[in-house]
Amino acid sequence: MSTPTSDIRHFDAIVVGGGPIGAHVARELSNAHKTVLLLEAGRAGGLTYEGYRSYVTNFHTQVAKDTNSPYPANASAPSPREIDLTQIDPGTPDLNGYQVEFGPQTFASTYLRQLGGTTLHWLGTTPRFLPNDFQLATKYGVGMDWPVTYDDVEPDYCLAEWSIGVSADRKEQEGIGIPFQKGYEFPMLPIPASYSDQVIDKATKGLTVALANRRYPVTVSRLPQARNSIPNPRARPPKPDGRGIDPHGAPYRPVGAVGNPDVGLRCEGNSACIPICPVQAKYSALKTIDKLDRRYVTLEAQTVVTKLTIDDNGRISGVEYLSYDTEGGATTAGRATANIYVLAGHAIENAKLLLASGAANGSDQVGRNLMDHPFSSSWALAPRSMGIFRGPLQSSGIESLRDGEFRREFAAFRIDLSNVGWDIVPDANPPYGDVSRALAKNMFGPALRRHLGDIVPRQVRVGFDLEQLPESQNRVTISREFKDAIGCYRPVIRYGLSDYTWQSMVESMKVSRAIYQRMGIPDADQHYVTSDATQPDERNFRARDGKDYLLNFVGAGHHMGTHRMGLWRTNSVVDRDQRSWDHENLYVVGCGSFPTTGTANPTLTALALALRSTRHMLSQLH
Amino acid sequence: MDHDRAVAAHHAPDSPLQQFVSLSVTLTGFDDAELWGTGLVNTYYALFPSIVGDAVFGDFMTRWNYTHRRGAGDASQLHTLVRQQILDDPDFGPLARNLISLWYTGQWNQLPAAWRNVHGAWANDATFIVSSAAYSEGLVWKAIHAHPIAAKQPGYGSWALPPDGEEPA
Structure with missing residues (x-):
């Protein structure tokens, strides 16, 4: 079955989803000379350099510059957009856009259905999970344990970091509790910390905060990032199985832009990782797709898989799909078969497809336990210029509060430091919002220029990626009432936070206050989405200090948990190899497999798990 | 010579184009060389x-x-006259603010309803960004001592240096 062919619609594997996970699975299988049909619902943008640039110039002329703004809407494979989201009134669903939202909170995260997936607009931040993130139940009595440990996944973290090109410093990461195998080094040196990072780092030296009666350090460290930096000359690649270092291997060579490999060999400080890196110094799955061996991989974009069919033995017997020539135009039905099937279409889309197929749901967990890193911000005006809008969107974070005994009581958090000021602050929209507000005050001439030059560079924004526990009522479902233009299901989402996360949001304010005080920022120049509630409101949260707070948050774009992995078929959708408990030739891979969220941006961990799973897939195909 | 004379007339201090430039200089706080330098x-x-x-x-x-x-x-x-006669004026204020918006962000903003009640709504009067070049040449980025996001990138590691006028951290 390993003869390359394109006539017969049967393959060794069908991979659904042309994002980073699907691209890596396709690469690993095709490198082993297995035939792969890679199906992507969206268009195949960016396969040439000039084609990719067309999305950059499109971004320039978009008035609303949200995460999906460079990528034109596609009625045949719609994606959620921030501009479609509204605050949900209790009891009234939000029917705007692609996602149908029933609340009680707005699920304000987006993803992108286009070749390359959400890595086209991702930030590129790639921290590993901490060992304790894999065993939350055992360590702290909350959530659930993963069916794999950190040590199980560590070799694949190394492979994933070398595959996508991560810039980071091993010692710095060890300092926040990440263990590494002997001899391992990140492929590239860390991206330099921005000037504003340096100011905050200096101001917070020796700072500690109390969380649940213990003190923890507030330590700034450089973020691991999938953005090109200077190759580490001492680093040697991991061996093919990730176990051990190949002493004879060559140091890492940065991968430049698709179709123009001399461009993008370093991060050039475009301040635009989200929603598009103009030079492709940031990893996107297009780089992996570009190098796929097309003798073995058949790539078909503009093809929306609508159903998995199941035979009498419980094996998946095929995929049914609709392909389209033009976005929003007529569709053609098709079908293909394979020995194994791999769903890599994103946590929401994977769940939708399983539900639409009546597949893999013996545990009733498909679509449930939808999680994100609810993101809460504080912002302030520093006394002097922070030099913002000059580098990648983020270059450092505070990783020292990602773990601790307090996790018995409330969520841990990873703190990110903005290099672009009040980017996520409601209605701030720097610097355009600053221009509009100045014009509304009839400012003009040199006074306008001086005013903007004074207030914008002093903006500081501290953000908190909060942990969220798996809760079965937070879920994606489908309904015949809600379909898109080609008759596919729209995701119907029910989502809310529990006290575990709300309390953490209140705690996060303490950390912000401590940082701002050290920076010499007066109270009047500090701002919180999270505020003492002055009005009675059913949305108020009564915190442990007895006060009521009116809390708010946005999404981090870290969809997790909708097809979680586990040790038992009764409470999980896939096993430790991300294979369906119910269908032995079906794998469901990606962030949807995460049992808990930890605090790390999830893509790197999803890639590591996927690489691990490909070895199991190959054992089935041999 | 005809051509030279035409160019000279076009750029004469009282030519309509130069009057437009002098208004732009007054409203933006950037000098005429900076404005001509945008190509816009x-x-x-x-x-x-x-x-x-x-x-x-x-x-x-x-x-x-x-x-x-x-x-x-x-x-x-x-300065006082510009505020009184132009920015505070219900007919000309919205146009002046749009001119500043164009120069600072490359964006034309749909004129306010009150203006349209007097002058009518025009077919092309919608909020839009004029072009990729207009976006990239937005003066706001210069005013805030930065570069336009996704254009004119400052180069590897430049963000680690102190901004103008600041000491190393």
């Missing part, structure tokens, strides 16, 4: 009448000429 003077000069018509644009420029002459030689007086 002619684009914006042509854009205004294409959206609001020659008559409205002509009245706007006439108001500026009148204001400019009255305030000539006294910067403080001119």
Whole structure:
């Protein structure tokens, strides 16, 4: 079955989803000379350099510059957009856009259905999970344990970091509790910390905060990032199985832009990782797709898989799909078969497809336990210029509060430091919002220029990626009432936070206050989405200090948990190899497999798990 | 010689184009070399009448000429007059703010309903960004000592250096 062919619609594997996970699975299988049909619902943008640039110039002329703004809407494979989201009134669903939202909170995260997936607009931040993130139940009595440990996944973290090109410093990461195998080094040196990072780092030296009666350090460290930096000359690649270092291997060579490999060999400080890196110094799955061996991989974009069919033995017997020539135009039905099937279409889309197929749901967990890193911000005006809008969107974070005994009581958090000021602050929209507000005050001439030059560079924004526990009522479902233009299901989402996360949001304010005080920022120049509630409101949260707070948050774009992995078929959708408990030739891979969220941006961990799973897939195909 | 004379007339201090530039200099706080350096003077000069018509644009420029002459030689007086005669004016204020918006962000903003109740709503009067170049040349980025996001990138590691006027951290 390993003869390359394109006539017969049967393959060794069908991979659904042309994002980073699907691209890596396709690469690993095709490198082993297995035939792969890679199906992507969206268009195949960016396969040439000039084609990719067309999305950059499109971004320039978009008035609303949200995460999906460079990528034109596609009625045949719609994606959620921030501009479609509204605050949900209790009891009234939000029917705007692609996602149908029933609340009680707005699920304000987006993803992108286009070749390359959400890595086209991702930030590129790639921290590993901490060992304790894999065993939350055992360590702290909350959530659930993963069916794999950190040590199980560590070799694949190394492979994933070398595959996508991560810039980071091993010692710095060890300092926040990440263990590494002997001899391992990140492929590239860390991206330099921005000037504003340096100011905050200096101001917070020796700072500690109390969380649940213990003190923890507030330590700034450089973020691991999938953005090109200077190759580490001492680093040697991991061996093919990730176990051990190949002493004879060559140091890492940065991968430049698709179709123009001399461009993008370093991060050039475009301040635009989200929603598009103009030079492709940031990893996107297009780089992996570009190098796929097309003798073995058949790539078909503009093809929306609508159903998995199941035979009498419980094996998946095929995929049914609709392909389209033009976005929003007529569709053609098709079908293909394979020995194994791999769903890599994103946590929401994977769940939708399983539900639409009546597949893999013996545990009733498909679509449930939808999680994100609810993101809460504080912002302030520093006394002097922070030099913002000059580098990648983020270059450092505070990783020292990602773990601790307090996790018995409330969520841990990873703190990110903005290099672009009040980017996520409601209605701030720097610097355009600053221009509009100045014009509304009839400012003009040199006074306008001086005013903007004074207030914008002093903006500081501290953000908190909060942990969220798996809760079965937070879920994606489908309904015949809600379909898109080609008759596919729209995701119907029910989502809310529990006290575990709300309390953490209140705690996060303490950390912000401590940082701002050290920076010499007066109270009047500090701002919180999270505020003492002055009005009675059913949305108020009564915190442990007895006060009521009116809390708010946005999404981090870290969809997790909708097809979680586990040790038992009764409470999980896939096993430790991300294979369906119910269908032995079906794998469901990606962030949807995460049992808990930890605090790390999830893509790197999803890639590591996927690489691990490909070895199991190959054992089935041999 | 005809060509040279035509160019000279076009750029003469009292030519309509130069009056447009002098208004732009006064409203933006950037000098004429900086504005010409964007390559967008002619684009914006042509854009205004294409959206609001020659008559409205002509009245706007006439108001500026009148204001400019009255305030000539006294910067403080001119500033006060520009505020009173142009920015606070219900007819010309919205146009002036749109001119500043174009220069600072490359964006034309749909004129306010109150303005449209008097002058009518024009077909091309929608909020839009003029072009990729107009976006990239937005003066706001210069004003905030930065570069336009996703364009004119400053280069690897530049973000680690202190911004203008600041000491190393």
